[in-house]
Amino acid sequence: MxxxxxxxxxxxxxxxxxxxxxxxxxxxxxxxxxxxxxxxxxxxxxxxxxxxxxxxxxxxxxxxxxxxxxxxxxxxxxxxxxxxxxxxxxxxxxxxxxxxxxxxxxxxxxxxxxxxxxxxxxxxxFMQADQTGLNMAELxxxxxxxxxxxxxNTKLFFSDTNIKLIKENTFQTVSYNGDEWKFTTWELKNNKLHDIDATLYNNTHDPYGLLKGEYWFEIWNETPEMFLAYQDLELTKGWIAVAAMGQMVGSPVAIGDSKQKLVEELGQPFEEGYYEGGPYFGYSNFMFIFDEAEKITHIAMNGNRIKKTLNEVKEIVGKPDKEGFNEMTEEVFFQYTVGNYLLKFNANPHDGMVVDVWVYER
Structure with missing residues (x-):
């Protein structure tokens, strides 16, 4: 360019x-x-x-x-x-x-x-390419x-034309320098932009880091309504009590709610498919799996919303009832039994960062 x-x-x-x-x-x-x-x-x-x-x-x-x-x-x-x-x-x-x-x-x-x-x-x-091939945006x-x-007084740099408004006063940009993908989330406050979150994908701690970054960028770039989840929630011990009711912190629907109610709350998904034996709807922050009656059976939340390691989860939530390794997904996990439900934290085995959080019936 x-x-x-x-x-x-x-x-x-x-x-x-x-x-x-x-x-x-x-x-x-x-x-x-x-x-x-x-x-x-x-x-x-x-x-x-x-x-x-x-x-x-x-x-x-x-x-x-x-x-x-x-x-x-x-x-x-x-x-x-x-x-x-x-x-x-x-x-x-x-x-x-x-x-x-x-x-x-x-x-x-x-x-x-x-x-x-x-x-x-x-x-x-207004976006302009600089000498490094990155774009600089003026808003x-x-x-x-x-x-x-x-x-x-705050400049935005990113690759290609990768900037989008993901919600009121919140932008997201993507940059790539050959060694790393970087998703940055910006918030507009008092007429100034503040970077509130950055997610990096590289091969330093994860041999598949660059591939994961490219995967998420392709979806991000091709799907206007999709954004990469960013840290906007605080993990507390209270998550146990929420999960015991068949709910996920931050989710507008619970286990047993209908697909229709989900769409009324979150709109149409940007992704659909089958997972864990049932059809699912994918959103930027959540994934929901349904049964034949179109009732929600599983809720998964993107782990980026808490940005914690499994060790930090243990410190905050407490000792899990079960620890293990999922050979299919190649992830380590902590699992908590909470009444009739399970609260499960899956993590990257290379750096221990939580990938997603699940709530579903035992």
Whole structure:
């Protein structure tokens, strides 16, 4: 991928509109002298640069439409400025657009625009390849009549075009450097991105690590609704009491509930098949197995949600009733008998990390 190759994702309502490029000259810029009754108060900022709609349309490299967080319609114009590009924001129905002088981006080719729609938030993601072949993403959103620069102080790097919004204000990226796959989960708080979890797949502690990373990436890349589970739960001794009721911590359904109820709660699965003698539905965080009556018999949770080793499980939950090695899956396990149910932790034998957690009837 060449250094100048840029991919732009507009994560909501993106419509590209191409124009012949005419460099924007200083003499066409119009610095605002606008009365308060002409525009909303939040647009009254000293030294802002405003440009007439017609001038924007004639001189923009290209433009696209976007929904602001207030669900208002805007047009963003891409304007050439020396060796980079500036963004101008025009509210639908207004005669002048605001140039965001503090935002600078590098993407010369509208033909590389792709579109994705995510709700409830609307984000702009501009992606540019660096010298190492990784992409750098710049994230923006529109609110209160301005373009907010989320990644001004925090840069995202990943391979190919691997970024997705997995839930409100939470992104996930994937990078690969030849020796390791890295899935990073980011959370947007106070207009800043924070990396809240990272899962690595390499051959350092697991001879199949790279293959596992590639497997998960292929599913992640081909399935828009799928994301790699990340640490969002705390393992406690209380998990025993929950399992004794035929439930799994974090699951909206329990053993014995119907497939219909599951779909009502979690929607359609991204994966279906057969496992342990029954059909299953696969989701990012869970897998559910059904009997012939379409009742849930097994619940499995991705171990990434707790990120614990079996030794840590023993310290927190207590001594298991059974320890062993599953030759079919090549995993070690701890098993707890809890009333009419079993709570089972399967782990990678190479590093002891929990792979998944199961609840099912004895």
């Amino acid at each position: 060449k250094k100048t190759t840029i991919l732009i994702f507009l994560l909501s309502f993106l419509v590209g509109c191409s124009n012949d490029l005419t460099p924007l000259d200083e003499n066409v810029k119009q610095t605002a002298s606008i009365q308060t009754n002409q525009l909303d108060p939040y647009l009254q900022k000293q030294n802002d640069t405003w440009i007439d709609r017609m001038v924007l349309e004639q001189n923009s490299h290209f433009s696209f439409r976007v929904k602001a967080r207030e669900n208002e319609d805007y047009v963003i114009f891409v304007l050439e400025s020396d060796h980079s590009y500036r963004l101008a924001l025009l509210k639908e129905g207004e005669d002048q657009g605001l140039v965001e002088e503090d935002i600078e981006v590098f993407f010369p080719d509208e033909s590389l625009v792709l579109s994705r729609s995510f709700q409830p938030e609307q984000f702009l993601v 923006f959103y529109v609110a209160d009549g301005r373009i907010e620069w989320i990644t001004k």
